[in-house]
Amino acid sequence: MRARPPRKGATLDPTGRRVRLPARARRGVLHPGLQRADEQSALHQGHADGDARQGVGGPGGGAGPEDDERPHAHRVQARAGAHRDPRAGAGGDAAGGGRGGRARAPARGHGASVGGQPARPEEEDGVRGELIMRRTAVTGIASFLGARVLRRLVEAQGPDAVVAVDVAAPPPTLGVRHRTLDFTEPASDQRLLELLREEEVGTVVHAAFFTNPRRDTGYAHELESIGTLNLLAAAAAAGVQRVVMRSFTAVYGARGHNPNFLTEDHPLRPNPALAWARDKLEAEEHAAAFARRYPDMAVAVLRFAPLFGPGVHNFYTRIFDHRVVPLLMGYDPLVQFLHPEDAATALLAAVESAPTGACNVVPSRPIPLLTALHLASKVPVFVPHPAAAVGADLLWSAGLGAAPGAFVDYVRYPFVADGQRARERLGFTPRYSSRQALDAYVRYRHPHAVEKARSATDEHDHEHEREHGVAAP
Numbered sequence: 001m002r003a004r005p006p007r008k009g010a011t012l013d014p015t016g017r018r019v020r021l022p023a024r025a026r027r028g029v030l031h032p033g034l035q036r037a038d039e040q041s042a043l044h045q046g047h048a049d050g051d052a053r054q055g056v057g058g059p060g061g062g063a064g065p066e067d068d069e070r071p072h073a074h075r076v077q078a079r080a081g082a083h084r085d086p087r088a089g090a091g092g093d094a095a096g097g098g099r100g101g102r103a104r105a106p107a108r109g110h111g112a113s114v115g116g117q118p119a120r121p122e123e124e125d126g127v128r129g130e131l132i133m134r135r136t137a138v139t140g141i142a143s144f145l146g147a148r149v150l151r152r153l154v155e156a157q158g159p160d161a162v163v164a165v166d167v168a169a170p171p172p173t174l175g176v177r178h179r180t181l182d183f184t185e186p187a188s189d190q191r192l193l194e195l196l197r198e199e200e201v202g203t204v205v206h207a208a209f210f211t212n213p214r215r216d217t218g219y220a221h222e223l224e225s226i227g228t229l230n231l232l233a234a235a236a237a238a239g240v241q242r243v244v245m246r247s248f249t250a251v252y253g254a255r256g257h258n259p260n261f262l263t264e265d266h267p268l269r270p271n272p273a274l275a276w277a278r279d280k281l282e283a284e285e286h287a288a289a290f291a292r293r294y295p296d297m298a299v300a301v302l303r304f305a306p307l308f309g310p311g312v313h314n315f316y317t318r319i320f321d322h323r324v325v326p327l328l329m330g331y332d333p334l335v336q337f338l339h340p341e342d343a344a345t346a347l348l349a350a351v352e353s354a355p356t357g358a359c360n361v362v363p364s365r366p367i368p369l370l371t372a373l374h375l376a377s378k379v380p381v382f383v384p385h386p387a388a389a390v391g392a393d394l395l396w397s398a399g400l401g402a403a404p405g406a407f408v409d410y411v412r413y414p415f416v417a418d419g420q421r422a423r424e425r426l427g428f429t430p431r432y433s434s435r436q437a438l439d440a441y442v443r444y445r446h447p448h449a450v451e452k453a454r455s456a457t458d459e460h461d462h463e464h465e466r467e468h469g470v471a472a473p
Contacts, residue, residue, distance in 0.1 A: 141207075145246065153205075208227060255409075327411065
């Protein structure tokens with residue numbers, strides 16, 4: 001016999017137990033604590049052309065992470081609940097009526113709210129075992145690392161267990177499911193929530209980040225900062241178990257007083273004039289805020305050293321594409337070059353082990369920049385720092401340079417990171433050192449220069465042996 005619904009204005013049980021919702025909830029009216037889709041904007045209130053700190057608790061004056069991420073996730077779920085059968089998909093609406101008019105518990109305890117607060121794990125009543133999410137969604141598959149990770153996941157899990165989420169389509173030979181989504185479009189968070197539910201996604205690998213600075217900084221901000229915020233909100237509302245996000249060791253900032261090895265606890269202080277690094281920093285701030293608010297969703301951030309290897313094209317590799325390389329007078333920083341195979345291996349390890357927090361993914365040994373240029377048979381030309389920064393800005397403005405002047409600091413000061421935490425939490429040990437990654441790239445990009453350098457090295461070794469009677473070290 002169906003129980004009588006609570007009187008109008010009645011509240012939920014103070015203990016947080018599931019109670020029968022009033023009739024207006026069974027008619028599709030949202031919980032009073034959640035607003036309808038037409039009453040809320042789809043995107044975070046930060047603006048691509050505003051201050052980079054706007055919307056993440058910085059001096060720009062926008063809503064900070066402590067005030068924004070939870071309402072955003074609730075708005076995303078509210079919009080889905082207003083138009084979907086609450087029994088469909090993983091983790092139906094807490095506000096919609098389930099079978100027999102009974103409110104359905106969220107799939108994981110962090111996707112819906114009870115009385116304006118996230119549901120507690122003890123309120124699930126065994127639903128977690130009922131709804132098992134299996135697939136892995138990968139974003140940013142058009143990027144070099146994203147494409148490599150997608151292929152490795154297909155090899156490890158099979159094509160049916162992987163979903164590619166991007167504007168670009170994956171290679172047909174992989175046989176994976178492809179869902180087209182542009183993270184810069186309005187209401188992309190709503191579409192992503194529906195996608196995650198329909199595909200029963202349990203893990204999201206977020207690799208939709210630019211490895212090189214872009215002149216259209218507004219678009220980059222919408223994709224990386226706002227897009228990451230929307231992805232995290234949709235993942236929290238859909239009951240995703242884990243999110244693995246790509247980041248960069250460049251978010252530490254290149255500064256003269258950096259320690260020899262930067263740990264994950266070191267403050268993130270990139271140059272505020274460099275939009276490329278600002279957007280990555282904002283994405284990390286969103287990830288940290290969601291990890292605090294939704295502890296049941298494991299959020300891992302992998303900070304990769306600059307990639308170096310066959311097929312890689314980024315700011316550092318463009319330096320090594322020229323015979324004559326301008327360098328800053330009086331500076332020779334240590335640099336780290338990460339082989340792409342090591343980067344993909346670390347991402348797969350994070351998918352399997354579900355760590356939380358940030359981990360530096362770096363090669364076994366750094367190398368001085370001048371030594372790297374010598375090994376690649378490059379000719380350095382030293383210029384003063386002010387002239388280099390001004391020249392880089394002029395070339396960048398003319399559409400000829402590889403990066404703006406603020407990027408010069410990354411060949412002026414070190415930003416070498418420590419990889420101990422990745423070894424402990426991921427069980428990750430790099431196969432390639434910085435020198436081996438450099439050799440692999442030079443061999444791929446300039447095979448004739450490699451043979452010439454090898455011949456010169458052999459001749460030097462023979463001469464050393466003739467003069468000293470021992471082999472060269």
